[in-house]
Amino acid sequence: MLLLVTKLLLFHYTYKKIYINPIHLSFFRASLVTFWYNRNNFYLGEVMEATIYTFLGSIFGHGALNVTAHVILVAIIVVILAKMATKNLTVVPKGMQNVMELYLGGVLSMGKDVVGESYARKFLPLVATLGLFIFVANMIGIIPGFESPTANINVTLPLALVVFFYYNYQGIKKNGVVNYFKHFMGPVPALAPLMFPIEVVSHLSRIISLSFRLFGNIKGDDLFLWVLLMLVPWYIVPVVPMVLLVFMGVLQTFIFMILTYVYLAGAVLIDEHEHKEDSIVEEMAEHAVV
Numbered sequence: 238m239l240l241l242v243t244k245l246l247l248f249h250y251t252y253k254k255i256y257i258n259p260i261h262l263s264f265f266r267a268s269l270v271t272f273w274y275n276r277n278n279f280y281l282g283e284v285m286e287a288t289i290y291t292f293l294g295s296i297f298g299h300g301a302l303n304v305t306a307h308v309i310l311v312a313i314i315v316v317i318l319a320k321m322a323t324k325n326l327t328v329v330p331k332g333m334q335n336v337m338e339l340y341l342g343g344v345l346s347m348g349k350d351v352v353g354e355s356y357a358r359k360f361l362p363l364v365a366t367l368g369l370f371i372f373v374a375n376m377i378g379i380i381p382g383f384e385s386p387t388a389n390i391n392v393t394l395p396l397a398l399v400v401f402f403y404y405n406y407q408g409i410k411k412n413g414v415v416n417y418f419k420h421f422m423g424p425v426p427a428l429a430p431l432m433f434p435i436e437v438v439s440h441l442s443r444i445i446s447l448s449f450r451l452f453g454n455i456k457g458d459d460l461f462l463w464v465l466l467m468l469v470p471w472y473i474v475p476v477v478p479m480v481l482l483v484f485m486g487v488l489q490t491f492i493f494m495i496l497t498y499v500y501l502a503g504a505v506l507i508d509e510h511e512h513k514e515d516s517i518v519e520e521m522a523e524h525a526v527v
Contacts, residue, residue: 408504
């Protein structure tokens with residue numbers, strides 16, 4: 238009986254959208270809540286989306302407009318940070334200029350190890366912009382009353398599509414249409430009918446990999462915090478979960494950026510890879526002869 242009363246209360250608060258502990262509940266975004274009770278042929282079942290309170294959601298509603306509003310907010314924050322960093326440029330950087338220079342230096346260093354210095358500088362604007370947007374989008378969800386846009390697949394999927402179309406465009410631009418897609422067939426002509434569809438599926442799966450990895454991890458963090466925060470009193474600040482969320486947000490930003498560089502390297506450095514493969518084959522042949 239106690240279980241039934243508890244579930245009825247939770248159902249009531251969810252259905253009426255009355256928010257208990259809005260400071261705590263704002264750490265998680267949305268989830269499916271299922272209540273089931275069956276005794277003496279009595280059945281209560283309902284699947285609903287539990288909506289939490291957000292400042293922008295109270296204005297635009299808790300739906301697509303809420304996500305769009307948070308995306309625009311993240312974009313505005315990124316633009317403000319860029320303006321602050323470039324407003325008063327000095328020889329000796331300080332303040333936001335120093336932070337941005339350290340960030341761009343780190344992104345450039347990461348790119349050098351993957352694609353070389355020249356291409357790392359060429360692709361720096363895209364990768365750095367994506368990284369800054371994703372980082373701010375991940376971090377804004379930590380603030381009570383705001384929602385992380387990257388916890389929505391409708392945000393992460395366009396980001397993945399941008400990377401997908403851009404690296405394919407750069408690969409075609411650098412190597413030509415014929416040579417670029419010829420690389421999909423592999424080094425052995427006899428295996429080309431098998432390798433080409435495999436490569437096509439592999440490249441298409443990168444869209445799913447980039448989008449669902451970012452979406453799934455941020456959404457998973459929300460669900461983890463939800464369960465944890467429901468177990469502690471409202472006056473306890475969840476320091477450890479917030480630190481974990483910050484760490485996961487930074488980690489997912491880094492993974493998205495490094496994979497973008499890796500995909501770009503695979504698209505524009507086809508000739509270098511083929512030369513390396515040929516040299517390895519020649520060395521193996523020489524050792525075999527000896």
